[in-house]
Amino acid sequence: MLASKRPDFRGWHESGRGPDIELLLADSSAYAHKGYISAADRQVDPKTGTIQISGLFPNPKKILRPGMFVRVRALIGMKAKALLVPQRAVIELQDKHLVAVVGADNKVSMRTVKVGERTDAEWVIEEGLKPGERVVVEGIQKVREGVTVAPTPLAEPTPAPTVRHEAK
Numbered sequence: 001m002l003a004s005k006r007p008d009f010r011g012w013h014e015s016g017r018g019p020d021i022e023l024l025l026a027d028s029s030a031y032a033h034k035g036y037i038s039a040a041d042r043q044v045d046p047k048t049g050t051i052q053i054s055g056l057f058p059n060p061k062k063i064l065r066p067g068m069f070v071r072v073r074a075l076i077g078m079k080a081k082a083l084l085v086p087q088r089a090v091i092e093l094q095d096k097h098l099v100a101v102v103g104a105d106n107k108v109s110m111r112t113v114k115v116g117e118r119t120d121a122e123w124v125i126e127e128g129l130k131p132g133e134r135v136v137v138e139g140i141q142k143v144r145e146g147v148t149v150a151p152t153p154l155a156e157p158t159p160a161p162t163v164r165h166e167a168k
């Protein structure tokens with residue numbers, strides 16, 4: 001994992017607890033209990049570009065086993081009103097990032113944008129695009145500057161199933 005932003009863990013060592021983390025089991029369901037980061041290496045492994053981080057989770061029902069495959073999620077920051085576009089809508093050309101913007105007249109204009117962090121399958125757009133502007137997502141490799149298109153709304157992704165947690 002190469003992080004484009006360094007997580008801010010200042011102050012967590014005094015309390016003995018790092019930020020809360022969430023565990024996703026092999027079937028993608030969320031584990032019922034939150035854990036926390038208990039230790040983090042200070043150095044990036046030069047071979048893998050990763051940092052070793054350890055976490056602790058309560059395991060009252062003995063669901064978690066040694067060697068078990070899981071994924072871990074941690075919220076390391078939040079950006080209010082971030083402008084997100086699907087990764088597939090962004091063309092990377094040498095050191096530039098471009099999007100095909102569809103104007104009110106349905107004509108395409110290629111625009112350079114400044115991308116920020118990537119979240120799942122989307123880019124955060126820092127500069128070059130305004131909220132509400134339409135971009136080409138499907139068929140981006142076929143469009144050119146000035147071409148007229150017949151835009152259709154992109155179908156929203158199906159939300160992940162909700163897991164119900166019951167307190168005892």
